[in-house]
Amino acid sequence: MEKLLEQAADIIINSKLTLALTGAGISVESGIPDFRSAGGLWDRFDPAEYATITAFRANPEKVWEMLREMDDVVNQARPNPAHIGMGELEKMGRLHYIITQNIDNLHQAGGSANVIEYHGNASTLSCLWCGKKYKTEEKRNELPPRCECQKILKPDVVFFGEAIPGDAMNRSFELASSANALMVVGTSAVVSPVNTIPGIAKQNRAKIIEINKEHTHLTDSVTDVFLQGSAGNIISALVEAVKKNN
Numbered sequence: 001m002e003k004l005l006e007q008a009a010d011i012i013i014n015s016k017l018t019l020a021l022t023g024a025g026i027s028v029e030s031g032i033p034d035f036r037s038a039g040g041l042w043d044r045f046d047p048a049e050y051a052t053i054t055a056f057r058a059n060p061e062k063v064w065e066m067l068r069e070m071d072d073v074v075n076q077a078r079p080n081p082a083h084i085g086m087g088e089l090e091k092m093g094r095l096h097y098i099i100t101q102n103i104d105n106l107h108q109a110g111g112s113a114n115v116i117e118y119h120g121n122a123s124t125l126s127c128l129w130c131g132k133k134y135k136t137e138e139k140r141n142e143l144p145p146r147c148e149c150q151k152i153l154k155p156d157v158v159f160f161g162e163a164i165p166g167d168a169m170n171r172s173f174e175l176a177s178s179a180n181a182l183m184v185v186g187t188s189a190v191v192s193p194v195n196t197i198p199g200i201a202k203q204n205r206a207k208i209i210e211i212n213k214e215h216t217h218l219t220d221s222v223t224d225v226f227l228q229g230s231a232g233n234i235i236s237a238l239v240e241a242v243k244k245n246n
């Protein structure tokens with residue numbers, strides 16, 4: 001692993017534009033279950049019934065059973081060494097943007113400023129009928145949370161079947177097309193269109209550093225350096241390796 005960390009640190013130090021693409025795996029050590037590992041959220045809630053915009057419109061009360069459970073976990077979660085390490089890399093000028101699939105705000109809480117939220121953020125709620133917005137905090141004791149127009153509110157996260165926020169999509173594509181290095185952390189990379197980012201970066205000759213506790217379909221196809229293990233340990237060690245050779 002030592003040698004691989006040195007290789008990854010070398011890539012980062014020689015990169016003028018370094019991005020990271022993160023998924024639920026980076027927040028597991030903060031107590032937020034991921035989706036597709038054993039015991040993940042989709043083991044307990046069928047995404048077809050709980051995570052599509054059609055399901056939400058058809059039965060918002062039911063979907064809010066899952067959303068409230070997620071909100072309780074996210075609300076108690078704190079940034080772990082992986083989030084904090086990425087914040088450090090940003091401060092060192094060694095990580096320029098994070099594109100995250102996560103809606104837990106932990107990158108920002110961990111010190112990262114340049115965060116592109118590809119799937120939105122759970123800290124605000126919107127009314128699909130009158131457009132009024134609320135802070136999730138304001139409505140935490142209501143289940144399901146309702147707008148003043150009495151309709152049930154929806155978190156500002158992207159459900160399956162909804163469009164990705166245009167600015168997030170365009171900015172991510174632009175950055176991936178000119179990155180020299182891309183760190184892919186804690187994602188199974190099975191959900192599109194976000195999972196096109198590693199391929200776009202690779203096509204533009206970026207070096208891909210993958211950090212995951214398991215192999216993914218990227219590992220043997222686009223990954224240049226695979227650092228296997230928990231994101232917290234690996235990123236902490238990677239930050240030390242970058243500092244040593246900086």
Ligand code: APR
Pocket residue numbers: 022023024025026028029034035036037040101102119185186187188189190191211212213214216229230231232
């Ligand atoms: N350290 C490193 N990797 C980890 C850790 C950890 N502690 N724990 C889990 N992982 C890895 C898993 O091996 C898996 O490859 O993180 C990945 C999590 O994959 P998913 O659960 O599929 O999460 P993600 O890739 O973020 O899902 C993408 O799917 O359901 C939608 O909108 C949802 O944004 C989500 C999208």
